[in-house]
Amino acid sequence: MELKLENNLTHQTLPVDGVAAIVEASIPEPAKQSHQNPLLKRQLDDEALRLVRKNGNILDKATKQRVTPYMLSDKIKNLPYHRILDVKMETGTGKTYVYTRTMFELHKRCGFNKFIIAVPTLPIKAGTAAFLKEQEVKRHFETVCNYNADIELCLLEPQKQQKKGRLNMPSAVGHFFYGTHHAKHKIYVLLLNTQLITNGKLLTREDYDQMLGEFHRPVDAIADTKPVLIIDEPHRVERGSKSYAALIENFRPQLVLRYGATFPELTVGKGKNKHSVKDYQELIYDLNAAESFNQGLIKGVAKEHLELPGGKKAEKKVKVISTVKGDSANMKLTSADNVGKTFTLHVGESLGSIDNDLDGVVVEAISKNSVSLSNGQEKQTGEEFFPDQYGVSYQEGMIELALMRHFETERENFCREGLPIKTLALFFIDSIESFRGPEGKNDGWLRKKFIDMLEARVKKELTCQNTPEYEAYLRATLENIDSSCAGYFSQDNNDSDENVANEVKVILHGKKELLSFTDEEGKPNVLRFLFSKWTLKEGWDNPNVFTICKLRSSGSEISKLQEVGRGLRLPVDSAGNRISDSSFMLNYIVDFTEKDFANKLVAEINGELDADQKSPLSITAEDIIKVAEKRNIEVNKFFIELMTKGYVDFDKKVVPEKFDDMLIEYPEFKDVTSG
Structure with a gap:
């Protein structure tokens, strides 16, 4: 099969044309x-910026979200000047696709032919390289988009240690440097x-x-x-980080283009005025989850969290953390509000000390990787189970x-009218x-248990x-x-086992193989259940992931968003055609400790909640009325006062630079706004 790219999709051409x-x-x-x-000029053209943001319909949203000037750290202040x-x-x-097409457009319109793409992880690097080298991608930009140019990919890799002989510069750098605009x-x-730029020389x-x-x-x-x-996944290369500083100080780029679904969050202000904002410099395009779903650009999300047999809700779980053979086992009890407490049990001791529902269950033996219980069960290191129904494994x-x-x-995807769709499932686990x-x-x-259950x-x-x-x-x-x-998993990069190497090759580099029902010999390709810990987040995705099951909880909300993002792409059929004329849902199965986050996420993606509605820079006409009443000022007079001092504009939107000053002079806004 060949992956087929579509041309002139509005949501993709807008940011391309805007940058150009x-x-x-x-x-x-x-x-x-x-x-x-x-x-480039030292300052980007203000009028062009204004028009692009207006055409992108993001001016008001950007004004609500941005804080200007950006609260620069000393390290950032000392970096060479650059435009973003x-x-x-x-x-x-x-x-x-968008930043690749942007390179073609900048070459066509402006003569640019030297671009650096910086990514934070090896999976993103592998995915980007595969995309740029894909023959269908090259054909698309040449014949469909009519760009009369080719990309010469200079892939920078670590050099093997040389014991003797000449010490040669990386060939990718030489190829990049000597490339001429005469070509x-x-x-x-x-x-x-x-x-590669932060570690080593x-x-x-x-x-x-x-x-x-x-x-x-x-x-x-x-x-x-x-x-x-070009920086891919900017939340992983924050402007205050060592990575970002190294990129700017060493490469001294004229222009930085940051592309991401999530951007870093900054804490600005002091004391009661402290609040979080997104780190945007010049946001020129904003396609959020709700708009993407409403335009039919991504799957919707159907969230579930596990309940016990009989409809009883799961409210706590026990996990075997570690064991010392013949001596002790560390176990962690986690409640529904995600509060955890760790216990150490020895052979002969009761699990009742962890939870009353486990009274009568005794530790009989402890091996290197498991705990044998008096009820005949064996719990492996990393395994979880319910105290109130201790026979049921949480993972199971x-x-x-x-x-x-x-x-x-x-079944639905295979038997649909037209060509079938290969259906994949992705499992996140916490123990490699x-x-x-x-x-x-x-x-x-866990693999053995999964295969038994699958069978x-x-x-x-x-x-x-x-x-x-x-x-x-x-x-x-x-x-x-x-x-x-x-x-x-990350450690697989150093594993010499042939079977492991084959799995890594298929998952990282074999997107078309994963999407195919048959292998190169025409035999059925049944691989469709993928497991990872943290690695398959940013940069890796497959359009035909229809189920994400999280057998472990994540840390930050950004991490959770990146994980669910692996399954949001619209699927392709067995011939590589993107299916955009039907509605699809992603099955999102989470730990009960993440149910609140998942509910909010589903609401945002499915368009039921405005993700920006709680912006700290938002006030409403009702807020102004409330503060005016508190101050015993006539409402219209108070509004004119706010405008005269430059705190709000005619549409009652806060001027970002004046937000902190406004709260100092009018602290009542802290009480009446939800931000």
Whole structure:
């Protein structure tokens, strides 16, 4: 199959045209040397910025969300001056496509041909490289979009240690530096992960046995090209971070383009005036979750959290944290409000000390990786269970629910009119060993349990009325049950096991293989259940993920948003066609401790809640009336007073620069606003 890209989708062309219009209006002179980009003005064109933001219909939202001036740390203040444009796009709406097309547009309109793409993780790097090298992508931009240019990908990788001989500069840097604008049809893209510039001296050492032009250090040669820097996932490369400082100080980009579904949050103000804002510099496009769903650009989300048999709600769980063979086991009790308490139990002691519902259950034996209980059960390290029904494994219950939803969706997608859709499920777990096993041989207890449960579920599905084609696919799953699931974890990059290496290759680099019902030999491809810990978040996605099951809780809300984002893309059929004329839902199955976050997320994505409604920079006409009454001032007179002092505009919207001053002079607004 070949993935097919669509052309001239409004939500993608708007940010492309916006960036290009601003840059085009901000170029005073062409490139001075053949290896350089044209030169930008010190300040981006204000009128072009205003028009682009107006056309993008984000001026009011940006004014509510932004705080200007940005509260710079000393480290940021000392960085070389650079210009920033921010593009916010919901996960699944084509962010990588947009910044790739932006490079083509800037080359066409303005003659730019030197771009750096900086990503925070290896999975993002792998996904970006695969996209840029994909033949269908190249064909799309050449023949469909009519860009008369090719991207020369300069992929920066760590160099192997040289024991002797010449110390050569990274070849990707030389290829990038010597690329000339006289080659009218070439765009040079240096792709790197930020660790390559923050860890080690790959780009900053000056003892290489060669020079690039007049430069001894790779970073100086790169900086001399006057590059445009594209930052993917800006919340992972915050402006106060070591990574961001290294990128700016070393590459000295003329322009920074930040693309993300989530941006860093900053705390500004002091004391009672302290509040959080998004770190936008010049936000020129904002496509949020609700708008994406309303425009049919992403899946909706159907959230569930596990309940006990009989409809009883899960309110607490116990997890085996660690064990000392023959001696003790650490267990953690977590309540519904996500409060946890850890207990240490020894052989012969009762679990009743953890929770009254476990009275009578005694620790009989403790091994290296498990605890044997007097009720005949064995609980593995990392396993969770319900105190009030201690025979039920928490993971087992969630897996059962996820499999039920997966096969409901898979049956519908397989038997739909037209070409079938391969249906994938993604599981987030908290213990790599539970999947890979103690020796990394893919024999962990969770993997074994999953395969047993999958086998039982497939047999049950075979008792239903199926089309001959779907029944054949289910039978192929039974015959290749071990091949139906795979995992990718950060430690896999250093694993020498062949089976693990094959799983990593498919998940990271084999998107088309994951989307296909058959392999290269024409045999059924039954792989569709994927497992990860933290790794498959930013940068990795597959349009045909229809179920996300979280067998562990996340940390920050940004982390949770990144995880659910892996399943928001609209799916493609078995021929690679994106299906945008139907409604699809993502099954989002969470731990009960995340149910409140999930409910809010579902409301935002499905368009039931304005994600910006609690902006700290918002006041309403009703707020002004309340404060006027508190101050015994006539309402219209009070409104004119606020306008005269520059605190609000004619539409009663707060002027961001004046927000803190307004609260100091009129503290009553703190009491009447929800922000």
